[in-house]
Amino acid sequence: MxxxxxxxxxxxxxxxxxxxxxxxxIKRISDEEQAKDxxxxxxxxxxxxxxxxxxKSSERTWLTAILKNKIIDVYRKKSxxxxxxxxxxxxxxxxxFEPIDGHWRSAHAPQAFGMEDVDHLGNxxxxxxxxxxxxxxxxxxxxxxxxxxxxxxxxxxxxxxxKVSPSNFWVIIHRTKLNLRxxxxxxxx
Amino acid sequence: xxxxxxxxxNCKQATFLIEKKLLTRITFREHIELRIHLMGCSVCRLYGAxxxxxxxxxxxxFKSSQPGEVKLDDNFKRDLQQRIExxxxxx
Numbered sequence: 463m464x465x466x467x468x469x470x471x472x473x474x475x476x477x478x479x480x481x482x483x484x485x486x487x488i489k490r491i492s493d494e495e496q497a498k499d500x501x502x503x504x505x506x507x508x509x510x511x512x513x514x515x516x517x518k519s520s521e522r523t524w525l526t527a528i529l530k531n532k533i534i535d536v537y538r539k540k541s542x543x544x545x546x547x548x549x550x551x552x553x554x555x556x557x558x559f560e561p562i563d564g565h566w567r568s569a570h571a572p573q574a575f576g577m578e579d580v581d582h583l584g585n586x587x588x589x590x591x592x593x594x595x596x597x598x599x600x601x602x603x604x605x606x607x608x609x610x611x612x613x614x615x616x617x618x619x620x621x622x623x624x625k626v627s628p629s630n631f632w633v634i635i636h637r638t639k640l641n642l643r644x645x646x647x648x649x650x651x
Numbered sequence: 652x653x654x655x656x657x658x659x660x661n662c663k664q665a666t667f668l669i670e671k672k673l674l675t676r677i678t679f680r681e682h683i684e685l686r687i688h689l690m691g692c693s694v695c696r697l698y699g700a701x702x703x704x705x706x707x708x709x710x711x712x713f714k715s716s717q718p719g720e721v722k723l724d725d726n727f728k729r730d731l732q733q734r735i736e737x738x739x740x741x742x
Contacts, residue, residue: 476735
């Protein structure tokens with residue numbers, strides 16, 4: 463190990479990283495108790511791997527990688543209900559579009575609601591509506607959507623981790639965005 | 652109804668292709684179909700603009716750490732650090 467490599471200091475882990483890891487988790491799993499458990503499990507698992515830390519990444523990056531794997535485990539456990547979710551998605555799709563010609567139903571056609579010309583990337587109110595809308599998604603759509611957007615995960619990897627076929631993957635993405643957009647329009651004035 | 656007419660009026664398929672295109676490559680044929688649809692459909696053009704912004708915002712949301720927004724309570728953190736200390740002392 464060379465002199466500039468990163469060091470671990472478990473005595474300061476909670477103070478330095480617990481809030482960060484918790485915030486990281488809560489964005490991906492909107493269940494506070496489960497998020498707390500995952501943070502705790504991450505630290506305990508990390509303690510057992512301390513010997514394997516090579517100092518190549520920062521302490522925080524290393525802990526986050528352990529946490530990330532635990533989050534994917536949670537997603538995977540939820541994947542047993544996925545099939546039903548997709549059927550539901552395809553069925554509900556008819557709410558947005560006319561079943562015969564695929565036209566927008568007039569009640570669901572997108573309308574301009576001001577998101578086109580405001581800088582939302584720094585808009586806290588808009589972000590909190592977005593998070594609220596995401597939390598309403600079925601757990602499995604949230605898993606697929608989050609994995610795709612959080613780390614730009616490879617589609618093939620997501621499909622194999624969550625046991626989704628590629629075509630169902632796109633159905634879920636499509637359906638998720640339709641719902642998010644509709645939810646934002648409803649809640650933004 | 653021929654293939655062209657079908658896509659021209661099918662917003663479900665067009666929005667599906669919009670989403671796919673945001674995340675991956677679509678085929679040349681799909682690309683042409685989508686363009687033809689969007690030329691004649693202002694609703695899907697609006698959808699495309701909105702959903703692109705939403706995608707960017709979601710990515711931004713995951714990237715930013717936003718310190719101070721959600722925090723663990725102090726009791727939980729104290730217990731957690733104690734638990735770590737206990738584990739460390741075992742060795």
